[in-house]
Amino acid sequence: MARYIFITGGVVSSLGKGLSSAALGALLQARGFSVRLRKLDPYLNVDPGTMSPFEHGEVFVTDDGAETDLDLGHYERFTGVAARNTDSVSSGRIYSTVLEKERRGDYLGKTIQVIPHVTNEIKDFISIGDDEVDFMLCEIGGTVGDIEALPFFEAIRQFSQDKPRGQCLFMHLTLIPYLAAAGELKTKPTQHSVKELRTIGIAPDVLVCRSEHPIPQKEREKIALFCNVRPENVIAAYDLKSIYEAPLAFHREGLDQAILDAFNIAPAPKPDLSRWEDVADRIFKPEGEVNIAIVGKYTRLEDAYKSINEALTHGGMANRVKVNVKWVDSEIFDTEDPAAHLEGFHAILVPGGFGERGTEGKIKAAQFAREHDVPYLGICLGMQMAVIEAARNVVGLKNAGSEEFDHESGDNRFEPVVYHLKEWIQGNHTYRRKVSDDKGGTMRLGAYTATLKEGSKVAEIYGTTTIEERHRHRYEVDIKYRDQLEEKGLIFSGMSPDGRLPEIVEWKDHPWFIGVQFHPELKSKPFAPHPLFADFVRAAIDTSRLV
Ligand code: GLN
Numbered sequence: 001m002a003r004y005i006f007i008t009g010g011v012v013s014s015l016g017k018g019l020s021s022a023a024l025g026a027l028l029q030a031r032g033f034s035v036r037l038r039k040l041d042p043y044l045n046v047d048p049g050t051m052s053p054f055e056h057g058e059v060f061v062t063d064d065g066a067e068t069d070l071d072l073g074h075y076e077r078f079t080g081v082a083a084r085n086t087d088s089v090s091s092g093r094i095y096s097t098v099l100e101k102e103r104r105g106d107y108l109g110k111t112i113q114v115i116p117h118v119t120n121e122i123k124d125f126i127s128i129g130d131d132e133v134d135f136m137l138c139e140i141g142g143t144v145g146d147i148e149a150l151p152f153f154e155a156i157r158q159f160s161q162d163k164p165r166g167q168c169l170f171m172h173l174t175l176i177p178y179l180a181a182a183g184e185l186k187t188k189p190t191q192h193s194v195k196e197l198r199t200i201g202i203a204p205d206v207l208v209c210r211s212e213h214p215i216p217q218k219e220r221e222k223i224a225l226f227c228n229v230r231p232e233n234v235i236a237a238y239d240l241k242s243i244y245e246a247p248l249a250f251h252r253e254g255l256d257q258a259i260l261d262a263f264n265i266a267p268a269p270k271p272d273l274s275r276w277e278d279v280a281d282r283i284f285k286p287e288g289e290v291n292i293a294i295v296g297k298y299t300r301l302e303d304a305y306k307s308i309n310e311a312l313t314h315g316g317m318a319n320r321v322k323v324n325v326k327w328v329d330s331e332i333f334d335t336e337d338p339a340a341h342l343e344g345f346h347a348i349l350v351p352g353g354f355g356e357r358g359t360e361g362k363i364k365a366a367q368f369a370r371e372h373d374v375p376y377l378g379i380c381l382g383m384q385m386a387v388i389e390a391a392r393n394v395v396g397l398k399n400a401g402s403e404e405f406d407h408e409s410g411d412n413r414f415e416p417v418v419y420h421l422k423e424w425i426q427g428n429h430t431y432r433r434k435v436s437d438d439k440g441g442t443m444r445l446g447a448y449t450a451t452l453k454e455g456s457k458v459a460e461i462y463g464t465t466t467i468e469e470r471h472r473h474r475y476e477v478d479i480k481y482r483d484q485l486e487e488k489g490l491i492f493s494g495m496s497p498d499g500r501l502p503e504i505v506e507w508k509d510h511p512w513f514i515g516v517q518f519h520p521e522l523k524s525k526p527f528a529p530h531p532l533f534a535d536f537v538r539a540a541i542d543t544s545r546l547v
Contacts, residue, residue, distance in 0.1 A: 002036075002136040003263055004126070004168040006156045008202070010144045010193025011175040015210050018071030020173055020237065021139045022078035023246035027256040029079055030247070030271040033134040037075035038087045039068070040122070041141035042149040046092040050440045057303030061472045061522055062087070065446025070306050071139065077310060077525050078247070086128045091148055094121050114151050122155035123162070144172075144196050157201040169262050172197060172204035173237075176211040176219070185213055187223050194227040205262045206233045208255070214238075233258045242283045244526050247276045279526045282317040289322040290540040293345040295330045295365040297358040302327070308351050308379070311524035315533035319541060330361030338368045347375035347512075347540035350382030352472070352519065356405035363389045375512035375539040377532065380473050383515030384418045387477045387485070387505060391417045394488045395481070404475050407435060421476045425498060433474075444471045448496065448518070450503035456493035457506050458514060461535045467494070469503075469518035476517070477502040512539035 005024070009017045018039070025035045041048075048056050049067030060073040060083070068088035076083055098121050102112050110117075130136055140156065142149045160168035174190040194204060207229055209215060215223075215236045224231040235255045240246060250256065251273060260268040292312060294305065302309060309325060316323035328341055330350075338361070342348060348369045350362045362382065366389040369376035378386040384402055391400035401414025423432050424444060433442055447468050452459040459465050479502060482492050494504025494516070507513040514532070524530035 001167070002130040002133050004130075004159070004163070005135060005137045005171055005259065006160075006168065006202075007137060007139040007171050007173065008144055008153070008197065008204070009140075009142070009173045010196065011189045013143050015173045015175060016237070017139055017141075017173050018069075018074045019078075019243055019246055020208055020250070021071070021137050022074040023250050024171075024255060024259065025075060025081075025135075025137055026078040026247040026276065027251055027271065028135050028259070030251075030273050030276070031256060031260070032269045032272075034132075035079055035135045035137060036081060036087065036129065036133045037072075037079065037083070038126070038136065038138045039071050039075075039089075039141060040125075040138060040152050041069055041088070041090040042146060042152060043090055043141070044092040044095070044148070045090055046096055046440060047088070047090060054304070058306045059472070060307065061445060061470045061519065063447040063468075063470060067445065067472070069141070070303065071141075073307050073310070073522065074243075076522075080525055080528070086125070089122075089125050091151070094118060094125070094151075097121055115154060118151045119155040119158055122152060123159050126155070126159055144193055144200075150200070153197075153200050153202060166264060169206065169259065170197075170202055170204045171206040171208060171259075173208045173210065176209045176215060176223075178211070178213045185211065185215060185219055187219060187226065190223055191226045198228075204229060206235060206255070206258055208235045208237050210237045212239060230258075233262065242280075244276070244279045244283055248273060248280060275527050279317065282320060283313075283526075285320075286316065286322040287320045288541065288544075289324055290316070290346045290537060290544050291324045291326065291344065292347045292349060292537075292540055293326050293328050293342055293365075294349045294351060295328045295333075295342075295362055296351045297330060297353050297355075305351050307519070307521040307524070308349065310526075311521035311530055311533040312349070312537065314524045314526050314529035315535075315537035317526060318529040318534035319537050321537065321541060323537060323540075328365075330358040330365065333361030333364045338364045342368050342374070345374065346543040347377070347536060349377045349536075350379070350385055352380035352382065354381070354404075356408055359385060359402075359405065363392070367393055370507060370510060370513060373511050373543075375536060375543060376510075376514070377536045378515035379519060379521065380471075380517060383505060383517050384475065384477060386513070386515040387481075387490070387502075388417055390485055390488065390490045390505075390507075391415075391481060394490070395484045397481075397484075402475055417478055417481050418475045419478050420474060421501075424496075424501065443474045444476075446470060448503075450494040450518070451497050452504070453491065453493040453495075456491060456504075457512070458493050458504050458532075461531050463531070469516070469520055470522045471518045473517065477505070511542065512536065 007021045057070045059067045062083045064085045066085035072083040220234040235253045312323045362385040366386040391397045399415040400417040402418035403416040452465040489508040505515045520532045
């Protein structure tokens with residue numbers, strides 16, 4: 001049976017609970033333990049799939065097709081453990097399950113209440129697969145005191161009571177602000193936040209204190225005394241130059257030791273931190289730099305493209321260069337010449353996206369990259385735009401476009417080179433969809449196999465002809481146009497195993513121009529950079545030598 005670590009947050013949001021949980025997972029692995037991380041979100045959406053990226057950042061997709069919180073991306077990047085559908089849950093999902101059961105009559109006429117029906121549902125969720133790992137880390141989204149999070153706090157309190165003593169531990173993240181006028185660190189908000197937790201029956205064992213200034217021993221002792229934790233369990237978390245320094249920084253602060261001591265695991269296995277030392281070495285000692293433009297729509301919020309940002313950093317690490325990313329709003333190209341904005345970049349990336357706004361600019365970015373031999377990586381919508389660009393400007397289909405834009409506007413303006421997918425196969429399951437279907441969870445989602453063409457650039461980059469990558473889209477490039485496009489040099493170098501769905505296109509006579517229908521960024525790790533990102537950055541380095 002797994003040991004449980006529940007991670008909560010107090011004082012303010014955005015303290016980095018997800019990262020801290022992920023880094024702790026990595027440290028436990030470094031001590032030889034197996035881990036799984038889980039996120040419990042108090043919001044009422046059934047999943048984040050339908051939320052705007054401005055609301056909640058990127059939607060992270062798992063192999064088994066769940067649309068989850070971006071923290072699951074951190075978990076995967078730090079631990080390498082592929083997240084599952086059962087690693088992310090929201091109040092919305094919990095309530096809808098409870099209500100479904102009520103409608104089915106599963107509760108045999110009982111009155112349905114938050115305690116015990118909702119809390120039981122949460123506890124059942126927490127225990128899924130608990131015989132598979134040594135440690136289950138469960139992060140509760142939001143901040144202690146939030147009304148909607150109460151059932152989750154109550155459920156983890158009950159859960160720790162249900163288990164034998166010593167099986168569960170509570171780690172609480174807080175903020176120790178510095179008051180410049182007084183020249184002092186202030187511990188009162190932390191005291192209040194712990195008091196709030198204790199009111200609902202949870203006594204934290206370990207406090208992780210975010211602070212912009214060193215926390216002196218005296219202050220740690222004060223926090224320990226007032227919050228009823230051991231002084232060595234007051235762990236400082238300072239701002240870091242790179243998130244990938246977090247495992248080493250937490251280890252220096254004694255977090256993993258404090259956790260193992262709290263569980264009475266003695267003697268504690270020695271940690272092997274070589275993976276993280278190598279990662280830090282690559283990040284902090286680059287031997288050059290490249291400039292990459294990301295041409296997209298959600299440029300105002302970098303969290304919207306979290307995994308792409310990270311995958312580019314990993315690609316840089318693979319080549320020992322620093323990647324400088326500049327976000328360029330594609331709508332600028334509606335009125336301005338792309339050359340003025342894109343010249344000087346060593347590579348261009350067009351990421352995924354939804355809706356027509358900004359797409360003409362993305363098409364122009366693809367055209368600029370093709371015509372100027374600039375490395376181009378098009379992801380999902382970025383591939384679709386590259387195909388539309390080729391169809392319009394190389395094949396001569398002037399009206400080439402995507403059905404997505406016609407569906408959105410209700411017009412019929414485009415020749416659908418990219419069309420709405422109504423039926424597809426995964427393994428031995430056939431999916432069927434209508435344009436009028438619900439928006440939530442109805443896309444082609446999760447890991448699908450693709451077969452790569454022998455001798456293609458992508459086959460060389462991957463070093464294999466069978467790959468598996470994660471998808472999240474409703475529209476597809478129509479193979480009807482394949483012959484016309486291939487004749488002009490745009491090769492369909494990756495296809496679904498049944499040969500119906502284009503997965504990858506690449507320009508034959510271009511130094512590096514690849515469009516992929518999937519999201520390779522979701523599988524990249526700092527210690528295992530994704531081959532496409534590693535090679536894209538390598539191509540950018542080549543370009544930088546030319547200019
Ligand atoms: N909007 C496009 C589709 O649904 C692309 C989606 C994406 O880029 N993730 O097919």
